[in-house]
Amino acid sequence: MNDLKRVIVALDYPDQISALKMADQLDPERCRVKVGKELFTRAGPAVVEALHNKGFEVFLDLKFHDIPNTTAKAVRAAAEMGVWMVNVHASGGRRMMEAARNELDQVNGAQTLLIAVTVLTSMEQQDLADIGLDINPLEQVKRLALLTQNSGLDGVVCSAQEVRPLRQLVSADFQLVTPGIRPADAEVGDQKRIMTPGEAIVAGSTHLVIGRPITQAQVPVDALGRIEQEILAAR
Numbered sequence: 503m504n505d506l507k508r509v510i511v512a513l514d515y516p517d518q519i520s521a522l523k524m525a526d527q528l529d530p531e532r533c534r535v536k537v538g539k540e541l542f543t544r545a546g547p548a549v550v551e552a553l554h555n556k557g558f559e560v561f562l563d564l565k566f567h568d569i570p571n572t573t574a575k576a577v578r579a580a581a582e583m584g585v586w587m588v589n590v591h592a593s594g595g596r597r598m599m600e601a602a603r604n605e606l607d608q609v610n611g612a613q614t615l616l617i618a619v620t621v622l623t624s625m626e627q628q629d630l631a632d633i634g635l636d637i638n639p640l641e642q643v644k645r646l647a648l649l650t651q652n653s654g655l656d657g658v659v660c661s662a663q664e665v666r667p668l669r670q671l672v673s674a675d676f677q678l679v680t681p682g683i684r685p686a687d688a689e690v691g692d693q694k695r696i697m698t699p700g701e702a703i704v705a706g707s708t709h710l711v712i713g714r715p716i717t718q719a720q721v722p723v724d725a726l727g728r729i730e731q732e733i734l735a736a737r
């Protein structure tokens with residue numbers, strides 16, 4: 503895969519028109535796009551279809567987390583839309599993830615990748631303590647990544663900070679999808695475990711999810727262009 507295609511632009515917009523306006527400035531040969539909770543709740547499957555019609559591979563990021571049956575059926579619905587990638591929360595546990603895997607495998611010709619969120623990149627140690635987890639983020643990410651792999655999924659969402667240690671644990675083809683990407687001059691916002699695009703590529707992230715540093719920039723395509731240059735220079 504070319505290194506630029508590793509970028510997934512998070513289309514976190516409040517309506518379909520704004521999301522498609524951004525997509526029209528992007529090249530589906532050079533990046534993928536992500537439809538998340540805000541856009542999907544507003545625009546529904548129509549926006550996914552519109553992006554497919556423009557030639558984009560879509561990561562449907564709805565982070566399913568429910569009882570096994572409900573999660574599995576939601577994953578089926580995503581796969582039947584033909585999305586490139588879909589995700590669940592690893593903390594939903596082994597039975598939930600196995601049910602999702604089994605359901606996805608029954609979708610005729612489904613090529614959809616199924617991955618699981620480990621510890622959100624907006625969380626740090628204190629946030630884990632607040633929900634009763636007496637463990638540091640890296641150890642929790644490792645634990646959930648192994649559980650995800652053992653449940654038969656294709657990869658995890660983690661921070662780029664965890665990519666090197668995770669590569670020692672998981673198989674070479676296990677996808678390590680990393681949000682929390684911040685160019686050196688970008689605002690950090692609510693993210694906590696961050697890395698620059700160049701660092702993430704060098705660490706070995708399979709895909710870089712990038713939203714506001716592009717979508718909130720004065721000229722989004724210029725911001726993406728600078729990120730692409732940084733990625734190419736890192737190789």
Ligand SMILES: O=C(O)c1cc(=O)[nH]c(=O)n1[C@@H]1O[C@H](COP(=O)(O)O)[C@@H](O)[C@H]1O
Nearest residue numbers: 512538563622623659681682711712713714
């Ligand atoms: O699953 C995700 O995509 C995700 C997981 C995670 O741990 N952290 C995280 O930021 N994300 C998503 O990645 C995107 C990051 O956006 P920015 O912080 O604007 O670059 C958002 O759409 C988040 O919903």
